[in-house]
Amino acid sequence: MVQTPIKSKIENEMVFEEMQKAGVHYGRAKRYTHPSMKPFLIKSLHNIEIFNLNLTWQKMNEVAYALADFLKADKKILFVGVTPAASSSLTQFALTFNQPYMTYKWVGGFLTNFSTSLSRLAYFRDLAKKEETKELEEYPPKERAKLERELNKLKNIYSGVINLEKLPDALFIVNLAYPSHQTAKREALKLKIPIFALAGSDNDISGVDYVIPGNDKAPKSIAFIINYLEEKIRSLLQVS
Structure with missing residues (x-):
């Protein structure tokens, strides 16, 4: 100490x-x-x-x-x-x-609902990985646009806690x-x-x-x- x-x-x-x-x-x-x-x-x-x-x-x-x-x-x-x-x-x-x-x-x-938060963070990490590997570009245009909007929203809210595991x-x-x-x-x-x-x-x-x-x-x-x-x-x- x-x-x-x-x-x-x-x-x-x-x-x-x-x-x-x-x-x-x-x-x-x-x-x-x-x-x-x-x-x-x-x-x-x-x-x-x-x-x-x-x-x-x-x-x-x-x-x-x-x-x-x-x-x-x-x-x-x-x-x-x-x-x-x-x-x-x-x-x-x-x-x-x-x-x-x-x-x-x-x-x-x-x-207080941290298990739900962890699930949300896992989803965020998955989407972020798909963006990084260009996998999102393989989706149909409408679905891709929807996922990109969601990813941007997740980035704003959760970027600072993306690696929080507990x-x-x-x-x-x-x-x-x-x-x-x-x-x-x-x-x-x-x-x-x-x-x-x-x-x-x-x-x-x-x-x-x-x-x-x-x-x-x-x-x-x-x-x-x-x-x-x-x-x-x-x-x-x-x-x-």
Whole structure:
């Protein structure tokens, strides 16, 4: 296990300024605040909740060490973030560490009906192989067109999990307040799969194992946090 010498306060003023520039400290309007997020908030400004960046920084480091432990043990973490703000950063993060991801659409029951999901993935792999070997070109035009449309749909949804053969060891979700992400969270909790989350002020983090409190709605904020996690994990795993 990677030892965790977590510092509770940001000692580098430049890091603090970068977090502010990225808008990491912004929550949502006060009326949307979920009670479980209140310990991470320091004040409200013009009715907008403001995160305590020292706590955010502390949690970013704790999560980086925990993720590194999972990766070091060859565990699979499924990254979930289908919102436009999160999908690009999260996809690249998952690819960097050869992890599965769902950043286009969460399929309800993906975890809780995993045998069905495995069948769907097997079908996807079969169609993809037929495309690669040009076998699809041998089908009658109408059937071929139908299969190609279906394959494109499957690529959008399942490309990030095409090689998943068992339930993931953990989930990493950006924005638990988003409806389909709530579904992913419920499925993980039902199956007792650990959950990592980047959570905004409107998120319900009950049952979540590892939380980074911060702006989960803005692309710049999400990218800053994800980039930091990537660099920190690389250093912990000594990956170039």
